[in-house]
Amino acid sequence: MLDEAGIVLTDAERAGIEVADFGLGRLDELGLQLVVYVNSDRVCAKELVLFPGQSCPEHRHPPVDGSPGKEETFRCRTGSVLLWVDGHGEIPLRPGEQFTIPPDTLHWFQAGEEGSVVSEFSSTSRDDLDVFTDPRIVRAPAVD
Amino acid sequence: MLDEAGIVLTDAERAGIEVADFGLGRLDELGLQLVVYVNSDRVCAKELVLFPGQSCPEHRHPPVDGSPGKEETFRCRTGSVLLWVDGHGEIPLRPGEQFTIPPDTLHWFQAGEEGSVVSEFSSTSRDDLDVFTDPRIVRAPAVD
Numbered sequence: 001m002l003d004e005a006g007i008v009l010t011d012a013e014r015a016g017i018e019v020a021d022f023g024l025g026r027l028d029e030l031g032l033q034l035v036v037y038v039n040s041d042r043v044c045a046k047e048l049v050l051f052p053g054q055s056c057p058e059h060r061h062p063p064v065d066g067s068p069g070k071e072e073t074f075r076c077r078t079g080s081v082l083l084w085v086d087g088h089g090e091i092p093l094r095p096g097e098q099f100t101i102p103p104d105t106l107h108w109f110q111a112g113e114e115g116s117v118v119s120e121f122s123s124t125s126r127d128d129l130d131v132f133t134d135p136r137i138v139r140a141p142a143v144d
Numbered sequence: 145m146l147d148e149a150g151i152v153l154t155d156a157e158r159a160g161i162e163v164a165d166f167g168l169g170r171l172d173e174l175g176l177q178l179v180v181y182v183n184s185d186r187v188c189a190k191e192l193v194l195f196p197g198q199s200c201p202e203h204r205h206p207p208v209d210g211s212p213g214k215e216e217t218f219r220c221r222t223g224s225v226l227l228w229v230d231g232h233g234e235i236p237l238r239p240g241e242q243f244t245i246p247p248d249t250l251h252w253f254q255a256g257e258e259g260s261v262v263s264e265f266s267s268t269s270r271d272d273l274d275v276f277t278d279p280r281i282v283r284a285p286a287v288d
Contacts, residue, residue, distance in 0.1 A: 006150025008221070008239035038217045038244060038265055043187060045217065045265035073182045073189065077152065095152035100182060121182055121189035121265060 001049050002035070005078045005117040009035060017049075022057060023138035032056050036125070044125040048074075048118040050081065050111035058084075058108040058133040064126060069103030072122040080112035093118075106133065145193050146179070149222045149261040153179060161193075166201060167282030176200050180269070188269040192218075192262040194225060194255035202228075202252040202277040208270060213247030216266040224256035237262075250277065 002009060018034040021027040033049040050056070061070035074083060075098035083091040083099055086106040091099050101107050109118075130139050146153060162178040165171040177193040194200070205214035218227060219242035227235040227243055230250040235243050245251050253262075274283050 006221075010240045013240065037219060037242060040215060040244065042215050042267045043217065043265055045189065045219075045263075071184060071186050073187065075181060075189075077150075096154045096157065098181060100184065119189075121187055123186045 001115060001117055002047065007047060024136065028054065030055055030057055039125050041124055044122045046120045048120055050116045052111060052113050052115045055110040056108060057137060058106055059130050060104050060106045062104055062129060062131055064129055070123050070125060071103050072120055073098055073100040075119045077117040077119055079114035079116035081109050081116040081118055083107065083109040145259060145261055146191065151191060168280065172198065174199055174201055183269050185268055188266045190264045192264055194260045196255060196257050196259045199254040200252060201281060202250055203274050204248050204250045206248055206273060206275055208273055214267050214269060215247050216264055217242055217244040219263045221261040221263055223258035223260035225253050225260040225262055227251065227253045
């Protein structure tokens with residue numbers, strides 16, 4: 001899907017694609033795949049890959065260390081994605097469309113039937129601090 | 145060039161592509177074209193388009209308002225670009241390759257013979273504060 005989007009990865013990036021199933025064991029429905037380009041103490045950029053119909057469950061990025069929490073812009077590159085943001089409702093995104101999610105705001109998103117590649121531009125990512133609504137979710141992957 | 149890179153813009157973005165000639169009137173050699181996706185008080189993301197051989201002249205992003213200055217990651221998407229960074233020397237970038245430029249550090253870059261599309265992920269952009277080595281340069285474009 002990244003190839004089809006015209007996105008070139010280095011071999012190291014390709015080998016290091018993160019697969020997040022949130023500990024639920026239902027990756028085809030609930031999960032996403034990520035390439036992290038940069039995650040400094042100021043800036044983060046990623047590509048998110050969503051299979052057809054795959055969802056990232058509802059969560060928020062809470063305040064941390066005096067910062068108001070992660071601010072995220074999602075920009076759809078291919079396919080389509082339905083983004084839901086607390087206080088804004090459903091926001092359908094097609095290629096070239098984007099939305100900026102304020103810090104500490106509940107949101108979830110689901111790819112349409114073609115799947116989707118979504119670029120994420122944000123402040124620093126601290127995935128370990130994400131607060132998911134479903135208490136069964138574990139964000140940090142356990143690798144066998 | 146953005147089309148060829150597989151990058152989709154909205155009509156408003158396409159109409160708003162910034163052409164920076166730095167007031168030098170030699171755009172084909174010295175300048176660049178920019179699409180700004182987001183520039184909040186925390187995060188900025190842009191696509192930079194460089195014609196074949198076109199250069200962005202040497203400059204730095206100084207500290208501002210208690211922040212150490214803009215931190216930039218350049219990621220080559222298509223073609224090739226030669227990046228020079230003070231203290232690091234020449235850094236050739238091909239598609240999939242990237243480099244993070246520390247704040248307040250002199251740098252310039254030039255596209256190879258195919259031109260280049262480069263994604264920039266950074267802290268907030270304040271172009272009006274950029275310090276160019278060539279004193280003739282005016283960053284803010286004057287539009288007739």
